[in-house]
Amino acid sequence: MRRVTALILPALVLAACSGDNKAIAASGPCGPLQPVFDSRTNAVPFETVRKAKFKLGEVELDDKVTTGITLGDNLCTTSVMEGFFGQDANIYIFNCPVFQAGTLDREANEARAMEAFSRVEAMVTSCLGPDFIAETSEESTDLEVFRKTIWDFVDPPEIAAGSFRADPAYLELSYSPFMRGRSGPSGWLVELQLQEQRATE
Numbered sequence: 001m002r003r004v005t006a007l008i009l010p011a012l013v014l015a016a017c018s019g020d021n022k023a024i025a026a027s028g029p030c031g032p033l034q035p036v037f038d039s040r041t042n043a044v045p046f047e048t049v050r051k052a053k054f055k056l057g058e059v060e061l062d063d064k065v066t067t068g069i070t071l072g073d074n075l076c077t078t079s080v081m082e083g084f085f086g087q088d089a090n091i092y093i094f095n096c097p098v099f100q101a102g103t104l105d106r107e108a109n110e111a112r113a114m115e116a117f118s119r120v121e122a123m124v125t126s127c128l129g130p131d132f133i134a135e136t137s138e139e140s141t142d143l144e145v146f147r148k149t150i151w152d153f154v155d156p157p158e159i160a161a162g163s164f165r166a167d168p169a170y171l172e173l174s175y176s177p178f179m180r181g182r183s184g185p186s187g188w189l190v191e192l193q194l195q196e197q198r199a200t201e
Contacts, residue, residue: 029126036069036076036094036194037127045092045196046078071098071120071192083200091166092196099190103177110145110175113188117173120192121149124169130154132168145175166195 030037039048046067054064054077069076076096083090099116101109125134132151140146151169173190180186 094194102187
């Protein structure tokens with residue numbers, strides 16, 4: 001069995017979603033994420049929060065959709081990876097950059113990034129409830145600062161040998177003085193991703 005921890009969205013999407021990183025308003029245990037968690041178990045996950053196709057300049061992307069959900073000023077998106085790994089499954093993704101800052105004022109921005117991480121971590125734990133367990137790691141060979149919390153089922157569902165299962169949710173904090181990949185941002189990044197897997201017909 002293979003577990004798919006992170007299905008990474010293009011860095012351009014993350015960059016376009018970044019904003020002024022205002023404080024995240026809370027309204028109940030799930031805060032602004034309540035509609036997302038309400039919709040994640042639907043037949044088509046996250047469908048009810050989808051708004052319009054994501055635009056890269058003037059070009060509409062067929063596989064990225066904006067939502068009505070924001071964390072601070074950061075707009076969240078959804079996407080679908082169809083036939084993932086050649087298997088008969090689609091992975092539905094909700095992605096949101098929680099916090100983003102450059103390489104200047106490193107200590108001040110580190111405190112802000114840690115605060116944002118802790119706030120959203122508590123929110124997601126509350127939203128998922130007792131059927132999920134969280135595991136946090138702080139090891140990375142590529143990033144100077146790294147923290148990642150992955151939520152998984154307390155009793156994971158059985159799947160066929162040789163198949164795979166996407167982790168339901170993860171929250172990642174990282175710092176890099178260099179650009180991530182070919183076009184990803186440098187500096188601080190806190191990113192939340194929810195993943196729902198559905199068998200294709």
